[in-house]
Amino acid sequence: MKIALAQLNYHIGNFEANTNKIISTIKEAQANAADLVVFAELCISGYPARDFLEFTEFIALCDASAKQIASVCQDIACIIGLPTVNSSPEGKDLYNSAYFLENGTVKAVANKALLPNYDVFDEYRYFEPATDFHCIDFKGQRIALTICEDLWNNIDDPLYRTRPMDVLIQQRPDLMINIAASPFAVNHDQERMEVLSYNAKKYHLPLLYVNHIGAQTELIFDGGSMVYDAKGQIVDELDYFKEQVAYYNIEKIGVKEVSIQGEKPFTPDVSRMAKIEQIHQALILGIRDYFKKSGFTKATLGLSGGIDSALVCVLACGALGAENVMAVLLPSAYSSDHSIKDAEDLVKNLGCMSQTVAIKAITNSFENALEPQFAGLPFNIAEENIQSRSRAVILMAMCNKFGYILLNTSNKSEAAVGYGTLYGDMCGGISVLGDVYKTQVYELANHINREKEIIPQNSIVKPPSAELRPGQKDSDSLPEYDVLDRILKEYIEFRKSSTSIIAAGFEEAVVRKVIRLVNISEHKRYQTPPILRVSAKAFGMGRRMPIVGKYLS
Amino acid sequence: MKIALAQLNYHIGNFEANTNKIISTIKEAQANAADLVVFAELCISGYPARDFLEFTEFIALCDASAKQIASVCQDIACIIGLPTVNSSPEGKDLYNSAYFLENGTVKAVANKALLPNYDVFDEYRYFEPATDFHCIDFKGQRIALTICEDLWNNIDDPLYRTRPMDVLIQQRPDLMINIAASPFAVNHDQERMEVLSYNAKKYHLPLLYVNHIGAQTELIFDGGSMVYDAKGQIVDELDYFKEQVAYYNIEKIGVKEVSIQGEKPFTPDVSRMAKIEQIHQALILGIRDYFKKSGFTKATLGLSGGIDSALVCVLACGALGAENVMAVLLPSAYSSDHSIKDAEDLVKNLGCMSQTVAIKAITNSFENALEPQFAGLPFNIAEENIQSRSRAVILMAMCNKFGYILLNTSNKSEAAVGYGTLYGDMCGGISVLGDVYKTQVYELANHINREKEIIPQNSIVKPPSAELRPGQKDSDSLPEYDVLDRILKEYIEFRKSSTSIIAAGFEEAVVRKVIRLVNISEHKRYQTPPILRVSAKAFGMGRRMPIVGKYLS
The missing domain is CATH 3.40.50.620 (HUPs)
Structure with a gap:
């Protein structure tokens, strides 16, 4: 079996552009003799579509795009991500879904269970968590298909008691596929590698992981899709900050083992980008x-x-x-x-x-x-x-x-x-x-x-x-930037108290002044432009503060 | 038993002011021979404290305030709302809690289960939903204490399968107390009355409900705390947009019935305010x-x-x-x-x-x-x-x-x-x-x-x-306001599609133009001041849209 990973740049709500791009990639993959093309989480709508998800018409347009894409999946299968309607009278209106398209139709659906609702993420605002998990059989292989955080489980989000892979592994899959929408932050590529390698090793299965690339206002998706073998060793890492389609051959070797191999040679770590x-x-x-x-x-x-x-x-x-x-x-x-x-x-x-x-x-x-x-x-x-x-x-x-x-x-x-x-x-x-x-x-x-x-x-x-x-200088009103930045990082990124920042060796008066300035400036930041996010804690949608709040101001 | 409802104006993160106000109200209630004073949801921190809740020090300050308040609860009990630490290794870090304070200590804790995470609400970002529910015995009465949406159950939020009152009712309580933080929107007072009356009647118990008053930047809390008898009939409705403390006498009459009576005469509906x-x-x-x-x-x-x-x-x-x-x-x-x-x-x-x-x-x-x-x-x-x-x-x-x-x-x-x-x-x-x-x-x-x-x-x-x-006039660029506003309401508040708005009788070209203008103006609205919210769907924190989204633009 030959699988294509399609790491593409989507545009929120631009159904025509997203659908055309997906269809032309399917055709390209077909020309390259692929059996299956894998696209990223919520690729049809773009990510994050935010409150557009509350419009019935928006969801209907996602459905129409999926039908259009299904119609070209005749001699090739594909996995796409989209919001779908929860038809049960219970629970939220939508699921965050992956469709497995084959023979012009939806052969299987996987819904996301672990919905991030912290920092820049609001998935619990829209989506019902899934509770049923089923592997998909395709060309003699059994695939465990999950969506983003459903496989994000060596870090601890213990809120969710059901871990999808712990259910899926009971069904004896041959390989794992995870489709994601994981935005860039410095060091986040390292975290992803650790989590993916951990999971491949834990479940002793090869793993194919596809991310978005491209920016959606403040969120920048960096790509870096990856493939791991069943030992948790990296097989391939796609480009960062670029669209790319890459191909992998999957073969059964023996009863329980599956080999995975890229079409192009890959040497890990040689070309990793400096921060x-x-x-x-x-x-x-x-x-x-x-x-x-x-x-x-x-x-x-x-x-x-x-x-x-x-x-x-x-x-x-x-x-x-x-x-x-x-x-x-x-x-x-x-x-x-x-x-x-x-x-x-x-x-x-x-x-x-x-x-x-x-x-x-x-x-x-x-x-x-x-x-x-x-x-x-x-x-x-x-x-x-x-x-x-x-x-x-x-x-x-x-x-x-x-x-x-x-x-x-x-x-x-x-x-x-x-x-x-x-x-x-x-x-x-x-x-x-x-x-x-x-x-x-x-x-x-x-x-x-x-x-x-x-x-x-x-x-x-x-x-x-x-x-x-x-003669004005920044240092007339502010501490020197190397001191200022270290205090800011402790307060903003690690949410430390003034007491613990002072205990770490910074001058008390300086710390109190800096934290006070941060807190009394919320009203200014509220009215400033969206900010390109490159850290794990950026101002804007990922940091939501009261404006008239008094705390430490 | 005499219960005081304290409908007060808090300030987010202003622990000193909030605590002092609560303590002086307890003393006032004690002077009025009350047995119990009930304050609103998250009154210690103010609501919504947003990402301040992610600061360990902020939570510690809430705890310190609660201890200070407990120390004055010697011959009087009180109910306060505050965020508390979830000590289990599983789940989110915090609970949205109510403390029942008596004899200088925390006699009982009730945690919130049904956490709103829509429109302006982000409670699931911070809080773990409660799963255990216990009545509180006090002066010969058994109290079913719930927090805001935990009693918001004739409208359907079916996401949560456990309804706290369905558990609590098994413990045969004598009355219900609900502490809330319910912001103003036109008509929301009517919805509250329906829900509260429905619950009093459904469980056949008197119900005391306390809300905040006061504005926290965009959210305006209107008060309107209420008391219902076991038949679902209103006993009292507190002022809107004003602080007020009111007193009620609760008495057992017979084995199963409890009577509730305000200290001041109340005539329902006479003084209701025009929209x-x-x-x-x-x-x-x-x-x-x-x-x-x-x-x-x-x-x-x-x-x-x-x-x-x-x-x-x-x-x-x-x-x-x-x-x-x-x-x-x-x-x-x-x-x-x-x-x-x-x-x-x-x-x-x-x-x-x-x-x-x-x-x-x-x-x-x-x-x-x-x-x-x-x-x-x-x-x-x-x-x-x-x-x-x-x-x-x-x-x-x-x-x-x-x-x-x-x-x-x-x-x-x-x-x-x-x-x-x-x-x-x-x-x-x-x-x-x-x-x-x-x-x-x-x-x-x-x-x-x-x-x-x-x-x-x-x-x-x-x-x-x-x-x-x-000679410029608004009508050179825009439809007449009575038409414009009706289209806007359909699109913004009811999230109707252009197709259905046109089907309702509006001119197609006008509808398409208006919706396009709304969508391409997101970048402007992003940088404008916080907006005082008076409708069920205001621009700002309750309506979160992508800026570079293409949908219908």
């Missing part, structure tokens, strides 16, 4: 898919001469092509000469478009208009924010006039402590660095410059500044 | 608590002379006092004279503060600055948005200088179809009307004017316009 390059690739894919799936091609951003906007500009050029990126320099009275030069050097290095729009006359006009109200009061954050917001108005006017999407350039450290202007530098269609700490911004910049200077060295080495008043 | 007045009160409470719980006292808003901003201004004055409301008139070249006059008349009627800041010089300075980029291109949405965004910059500068919170004035109809400028009129700390359709805005305005003209009649009767270009 920083994973983040780099993830962000590029995140930008590219946000534009493509929104029907846009061109980006704009404000280029300050600082490291954050420089990095976003490089990533945007990587994602969209330099010819589609418009960098706008928006100097004010407080911009230093070197800032403008650094920005201009970057534009030269990248070959993107650029414009310069000075904001001094604009901020003057605001200050004149507000003179009766502000008379006699000292310059403060009000005037600082007028600068940042004037820049945003210009950038958005460029978007409205020319069809750009504005890229947000705030990093995770700033977003955490509210160091940014709402409706000013916190604007944008998508936040590129909102899940990248400032210390990681430096790491990425150096990574990008590893062969030649793309980001001007001066942007990297100078002290960070918002340049909203003379 | 429009419910919305009116809800919005005032929503504004007031947003400010109070954020530590702010003063609001600002842009007053255009139109009905939406006029209504928000009236509500703000009602919530915060006219002396704390600063209306800012921001006329442009396209503002009509009558608009300015209408705004000025409203300010006079309300007695709030006002300022006028003309934006013409500012928009000119933007247009001058962008002249090289925009040369030769026609006036379009770019210039329209510059006006709206210039106003936002001024309003936010006023906030930054004087400590106001900006009130957003967009209504639900506009928010639905994206008829508004992101970072312009879509700004604000809280959206007052974002869950109020335009047709309801008119209804509210007329309701407010029912005794005398507060909102100038001209603001109500003139054709709605954004006044961003000469």
Whole structure:
């Protein structure tokens, strides 16, 4: 038996595109003499379709796509994922299902039992957990088909007492197939490998695992589909951040053993990507898919001469092509000469478009208009924010006039402590660095410059500044970023208390200040763009906080 | 036995304030010779505490508060709600619990089984469902204590096969107590009455039900705690939108019957509030608590002379006092004279503060600055948005200088179809009307004017316009609001397909246009302020949509 794993990029709710892509892959696999093609979890609808799943019509369109795909499965079988109706009067309306399609029809259905409902996941909002599990016989082999977390069981989610594989193994399957929708986060590829290897070994069965690739707004699916043999040893690992179809031959050897072999040679671990390059690739894919799936091609951003906007500009050029990126320099009275030069050097290095729009006359006009109200009061954050917001108005006017999407350039450290202007530098269609700490911004910049200077060295080495008043430096208001980022990580990612962070050796006053800033900035983060998620705990849909909550603020 | 129901306003994570309020209520009840005081679900932490529940320290603070409260429960008992640790190695980390406190200690614990995980609710994200249920004996009466949805069972949430009351009734209780956190939505009071009456009758037991009052950002808890006798007839209904403590005498009459009587006379239905007045009160409470719980006292808003901003201004004055409301008139070249006059008349009627800041010089300075980029291109949405965004910059500068919170004035109809400028009129700390359709805005305005003209009649009767270009009217781009709102309601609240909305008699082209506008505006709504929720389906946390989703867009 020859099985194709299809690791593809889907688009939520784009039934035509998803269905066409699946059908053409089936035909390609058929031309390559495959017996079975395996697609990812909820590939028909895209993942996560969120509250679209509450629309009866949406579910009907999924069903129609499945019928269309079934009709081409004549001399080849395929596995697809889609939401299906729970026809029992009991329980939630839907199942998260896998269809086994053969001879133009649905030969078998597997429903998901272990529904993630933490961090960015809300599956229990929509789906009824399955309680029945049956293997599927195909071409003399018995397949144990599961969906994503149903095989995620060396880590402990003890909520669910029935583990699907513990039922399926009683039916003596020959191999396991798991279809998944597992988004990228740094280190998550390692976790996946451990879980998959553990399961192959535990059940002593070969395992084929298919993931999505492609970004759906904030969630970036990195692919990395994998195949393991019955000893838990890796047979193949598909590309990360790329579509790929790969083929495997499965053969019975003896009564109980099944061999699995890829068509192309594979040497484990040789080509594994460094973590920083994973983040780099993830962000590029995140930008590219946000534009493509929104029907846009061109980006704009404000280029300050600082490291954050420089990095976003490089990533945007990587994602969209330099010819589609418009960098706008928006100097004010407080911009230093070197800032403008650094920005201009970057534009030269990248070959993107650029414009310069000075904001001094604009901020003057605001200050004149507000003179009766502000008379006699000292310059403060009000005037600082007028600068940042004037820049945003210009950038958005460029978007409205020319069809750009504005890229947000705030990093995770700033977003955490509210160091940014709402409706000013916190604007944008998508936040590129909102899940990248400032210390990681430096790491990425150096990574990008590893062969030649793309980001001007001066942007990297100078002290960070918002340049909203003379001589301003980030370190006037915030701890140094290496300290700040370590405190933030303890609080945001590990949910440690101030007491335990202080006990770990950080200065008490600094810890209390940082945590207070994080908590009182919820109202700002609420109104900022969706953030490309690259960590296990990003701001946005995966971290849901009350806004008027008082705790530690 | 005398039982006090305490319907109070809590603040998420404000342990000191919540605990002090609970303790002083216990002392007050003791002075009134009560035997038992009943507080609402999760009153210690406030509801919903969201991801604060993932912090070990937050849970420890809940526990510390409970101990403090227990220490005052010497000659009086009380029921409080709080998250508690699930000590079993299986299942999620927490329970949603009720403590029965007596003699300075926790006498009994009831955990919640039926955890809502739809619309605005995410309880399954945090809590393990309970499986054990035990009545509590107190002063010769046996109490069946349940938490919110555990008694929400004439509507069908068949996911959960164990209904706590079906177990508890086997233990032959004398009365039922249900502690809840049930947010306001129009008509929800009626649903609650039906469910509670149904349960009292079904189990043939008196029922005491306690709800929260007070707003937690978008969720507004309306109170309306209730008491039913064993026939399912209402004995008392507490105030809506107000704190209240009420007392009831419970006596055994015969072997199986228990009588329940309030201390004050109650005549059902006489004083029930009209729906429009419910919305009116809800919005005032929503504004007031947003400010109070954020530590702010003063609001600002842009007053255009139109009905939406006029209504928000009236509500703000009602919530915060006219002396704390600063209306800012921001006329442009396209503002009509009558608009300015209408705004000025409203300010006079309300007695709030006002300022006028003309934006013409500012928009000119933007247009001058962008002249090289925009040369030769026609006036379009770019210039329209510059006006709206210039106003936002001024309003936010006023906030930054004087400590106001900006009130957003967009209504639900506009928010639905994206008829508004992101970072312009879509700004604000809280959206007052974002869950109020335009047709309801008119209804509210007329309701407010029912005794005398507060909102100038001209603001109500003139054709709605954004006044961003000469002679602009909302009806140039949108269907008439009575048609629009009916289509929106079908799509947003009842999740009907375009096909079925068209079948209901609406024009096909209009329906398709409206639904397309709703879907392509997700990216705008994502970045707008939290919205005071008054309907069963509000934008925000209760409606979670993909941004790059293609479905019907």
